[in-house]
């Protein structure tokens with residue numbers, strides 16, 4: 001019966017072929033490229049959440065806020081004591097050093113006329129440093145893109161006399177960490193000393209004076225050729241102050 005044998009043979013071949021076909025995916029581990037299409041994002045849908053910026057990272061210049069001055073972070077704080085008087089027998093105990101540069105300020109050496117001021121001329125009580133930086137930060141937050149404010153001499157590392165032997169005319173006060181010389185903002189916006197009255201931006205300078213008054217300054221000496229004003233017992237015109245204001249804070253004992 002050759003035809004039956006032929007049919008059986010054909011069936012066996014067919015079954016073997018079918019078996020091979022079924023077995024083929026197991027034998028071939030290569031994935032079929034179109035087997036699992038990636039999900040297509042909907043138009044406008046965000047594929048992944050935006051990365052969260054790290055704290056302190058700034059991709060673009062951040063607008064100033066009137067909060068805590070960023071320059072506080074660079075300072076080694078102490079609880080300082082101002083002994084004696086600013087102008088006699090003054091000493092500074094556990095003073096705080098103002099850094100040479102900050103986001104809101106630069107320091108200016110009044111003898112060499114350059115940035116920065118020398119390290120030993122930049123010491124004050126913690127209250128003085130805090131007052132300076134809070135006032136200057138609030139001023140810069142209020143006025144868009146004004147230059148940094150220049151700070152000249154404070155006191156020596158441990159206070160004491162700061163007379164002519166330390167350069168220039170010297171200071172009769174600045175002895176116990178309560179005094180600071182602050183440069184007037186310049187009309188041309190340069191971060192330098194305004195060495196003559198015509199260079200001073202009077203409006204910005206008055207705003208700084210007002211802010212130091214509001215912060216409770218005891219005395220602010222200003223140039224007699226400038227037109228700066230304030231409470232008559234606080235804001236006082238004094239010779240040699242046309243190129244900087246001298247701010248003195250109260251000695252608060254604690």
Ligand SMILES: [Zn+2]
Nearest residue numbers: 171180181246
């Ligand atoms: Zn001074």
